[in-house]
Amino acid sequence: MDINLPHVVAEVTHAFHDYERALLANELSTLDAYFWNSEQTVRYGVAENLHGAETIARYRRQCQPVGPGRTLLRTVVSTFGEDFATVSTEFHDGVTQRLGRQMQTWARLDGGWKVVAAHVSIDLSSLEPRP
DSSP states (O other), X not given: OOBSXXXXXXXXXXXXXXXHHHHHHTOHHHHHHHBOOSTXXXXXXXXXXXXXXHHHHHHHTTSOOOOTTOEEEEEEEEEETTTEEEEEEEEEOSSSSOEEEEEEXXXXXXXXXXXXXXXXXXXXXXXXXXX
């Protein structure tokens, strides 16, 4: 299997950055389009477990949008062959001192890159007072 083919890494990186741009702009239709339109799509968040693209879309319409101060750290894009990838990143929300973590599994489906599974969490140790 070809791992991290440069052109595939570039495609996934572009899709991820466009997803992130849409997340900061709260472009719901763009975010919806990046998720695989399937009942098998899963998104586990900080306080929610979402199963199915429709459930994820509904959640996005009622949750607090991500703020414009969000910054990414240590993003890693790994691709496997031409049609499968993972993207892992840490983030700061720009408001609190919390450190978040996000992992996405991407697959090329119907000619485009789609998130088929995602997980967002907060590093609880980042909430502890610093000595």
